[in-house]
Amino acid sequence: MEDINKVLEMLDEIRREQALIRKELGEMSEKIDKIYERVPVYPEVRGAISAEEAKRLKIPKTCTQTLEALVKLGGEASAYQIANLTGRARSTESGCLNQLWEMGYLEKFQDGRIVKFRLIRSPEGEEL
Structure with missing residues (x-):
């Protein structure tokens, strides 16, 4: 007992x-x-996707800026290119890109030695 x-x-x-x-x-x-x-959002990035839209799509807050930058860069870029646009660390952008890839929004591919990501679904859910 x-x-x-x-x-x-x-x-x-x-x-x-x-x-x-x-x-x-x-x-x-x-x-x-x-x-x-x-955290400042660089003017070149702001407005590509609304906060409400990102929340509806269940995109993590930290990845919204990454997605906005990718849209601004024409839907295809490397983590380095996105980091240059957002002003955040490349490793941060790489982590966010991989999360978005796992969620099914991005395609991951090699361009020589560089890993790049491409939008395969728009933020509105349409196939690209």
């Missing part, structure tokens, strides 16, 4: 810690959203 009580106490402690972790994750998510709102 004593062992069962110890296990129950441990479960209660785990639940309390889990609740704290969830709370902290929520707070971190809010902070990330606030930081993202302050």
